Amino acid sequence: xxxxxxxxxxxxxxxxxxxxxxxxxxxxxxxxxxxxxxxxxxxxxxxxxxxxxxxxxxxxxxxxxxxxxxxxxxxxxxxxxxxxxxxxxxxxxxxxxxxxxxxxxxxxxxxxxxxxxxxxxxxxxxxxxxxxxxxxxxxxxxxxxxxxxxxxxxxxxxxxxxxxxxxxxxxxxxxxxxxxxxxxxxxxxxxxxxxxxxxxxxxxxxxxxxxxxxxxxxxxx
Amino acid sequence: xxxxxxxxxxxxxxxxxxxxxxxxxxxxxxxxxxxxxxxxxxxxxxxxxxxxxxxxxxxxxxxxxxxxxxxxxxxxxxxxxxxxxxxxxxxxxxxxxxxxxxxxxxxxxxxxxxxxxxxxxxxxxxxxxxxxxxxxxxxxxxxxxxxxxxxxxxxxxxxxxxxxxxxxxxxxxxxxxxxxxxxxxxxxxxxxxxxxxxxxxxxxxxxxxxxxxxxxxxxxxxxxxxxxxxxxxxxxxxxx
Numbered sequence: 110x111x112x113x114x115x116x117x118x119x120x121x122x123x124x125x126x127x128x129x130x131x132x133x134x135x136x137x138x139x140x141x142x143x144x145x146x147x148x149x150x151x152x153x154x155x156x157x158x159x160x161x162x163x164x165x166x167x168x169x170x171x172x173x174x175x176x177x178x179x180x181x182x183x184x185x186x187x188x189x190x191x192x193x194x195x196x197x198x199x200x201x202x203x204x205x206x207x208x209x210x211x212x213x214x215x216x217x218x219x220x221x222x223x224x225x226x227x228x229x230x231x232x233x234x235x236x237x238x239x240x241x242x243x244x245x246x247x248x249x250x251x252x253x254x255x256x257x258x259x260x261x262x263x264x265x266x267x268x269x270x271x272x273x274x275x276x277x278x279x280x281x282x283x284x285x286x287x288x289x290x291x292x293x294x295x296x297x298x299x300x301x302x303x304x305x306x307x308x309x310x311x312x313x314x315x316x317x318x319x320x321x322x323x324x325x326x327x328x329x330x
Numbered sequence: 331x332x333x334x335x336x337x338x339x340x341x342x343x344x345x346x347x348x349x350x351x352x353x354x355x356x357x358x359x360x361x362x363x364x365x366x367x368x369x370x371x372x373x374x375x376x377x378x379x380x381x382x383x384x385x386x387x388x389x390x391x392x393x394x395x396x397x398x399x400x401x402x403x404x405x406x407x408x409x410x411x412x413x414x415x416x417x418x419x420x421x422x423x424x425x426x427x428x429x430x431x432x433x434x435x436x437x438x439x440x441x442x443x444x445x446x447x448x449x450x451x452x453x454x455x456x457x458x459x460x461x462x463x464x465x466x467x468x469x470x471x472x473x474x475x476x477x478x479x480x481x482x483x484x485x486x487x488x489x490x491x492x493x494x495x496x497x498x499x500x501x502x503x504x505x506x507x508x509x510x511x512x513x514x515x516x517x518x519x520x521x522x523x524x525x526x527x528x529x530x531x532x533x534x535x536x537x538x539x540x541x542x543x544x545x546x547x548x549x550x551x552x553x554x555x556x557x558x559x560x561x562x563x564x565x566x567x568x569x570x
Contacts, residue, residue: 200335263488263489263492263495264458264459271489274481300459
């Protein structure tokens with residue numbers, strides 16, 4: 110299931126363990142899997158300058174085992190696009206607003222899971238992004254991602270706008286993008302299959318503000 | 331004169347708002363024409379060694395080249411297809427022709443396209459949900475392949491693909507691809523033959539013939555032989 114970890118609960122044992130486990134899965138993913146040597150650390154955890162108390166984590170875990178996750182940071186704070194990639198944003202300026210948060214470190218663990226299971230986890234993490242966005246009344250989510258990720262998002266019917274052209278890095282290219290947050294986006298992310306994964310949001314209430322019910326109460330102590 | 335980045339945004343807007351696949355094709359044609367690409371095709375290509383049709387989302391591709399390509403079964407060895415399923419990144423024809431990975435005979439397929447004004451090309455793999463692979467191939471006599479052009483073409487291609495998928499709606503679920511033996515067996519089913527006869531004709535055992543037909547049914551997702559024949563004809567994999 111999905112858990113939300115932020116400044117309010119990250120020091121509680123349960124959530125702290127999940128967060129630590131997700132740093133290790135990120136290490137497997139980015140340093141071992143994709144060879145991002147700049148992120149290598151002797152303690153085999155992957156953390157960068159944006160893993161601060163300003164970050165909110167969406168973590169998919171099964172009995173304490175982290176399988177997927179995402180990191181969200183308010184764009185009013187230093188974030189990847191503003192600090193590391195401002196030069197790839199050429200169609201507009203870098204979005205900076207309390208109602209726009211940046212998505213980074215979206216991952217699904219490689220080993221030990223069937224591709225169907227991994228797809229399901231990725232789908233649920235994606236749904237949780239929009240549920241969180243609606244819950245926080247965000248206008249949008251900004252992201253710097255691998256360009257090959259884009260067709261998948263568009264294929265799902267999710268609206269994603271480029272903020273510049275793809276820019277080569279290492280082997281592939283990356284691109285800065287912006288996804289509006291609204292009920293239609295959540296509906297597309299759910300693809301008619303998923304129920305609520307984090308916040309109970311009814312996508313049939315088109316045009317009206319959806320009602321929010323916290324599903325995972327213990328998250329918000 | 332528009333700034334280059336404004337021009338891209340303009341092309342993207344027209345692509346994203348295209349009301350039909352026909353309009354989308356026109357928008358894409360005028361966008362890539364600026365870079366010297368005269369032909370382009372967005373399709374779900376068969377994997378190397380796989381038989382089958384190539385469901386097209388949109389394109390402006392020389393028809394007689396396509397026919398020659400299919401008749402000569404170039405898709406079995408086409409280095410562009412092999413490369414497509416090896417990488418997630420876009421690549422130019424030149425890179426492949428310079429690579430030692432592919433044999434002289436395989437590379438000849440690419441040179442063959444030159445007679446249709448396709449001397450250089452750019453191939454963009456597009457991974458959709460569920461791992462479904464599409465590709466946009468564009469080619470021309472002397473198109474731009476510099477890094478800036480590649481980035482801009484990549485972006486426009488991704489959005490053209492996204493728009494095409496929406497316009498094509500749900501009708502474009504991937505067509506199950508039958509193997510040659512499964513197709514042959516279905517051909518004989520259509521001619522009214524039973525498993526024993528099919529086995530005799532194909533020079534295989536009755537149970538092997540039965541298995542080919544059953545595999546075809548399973549792939550197509552139907553429960554009777556007649557339905558399998560009908561679906562295979564509908565998807566262009568069987569001709570009577």
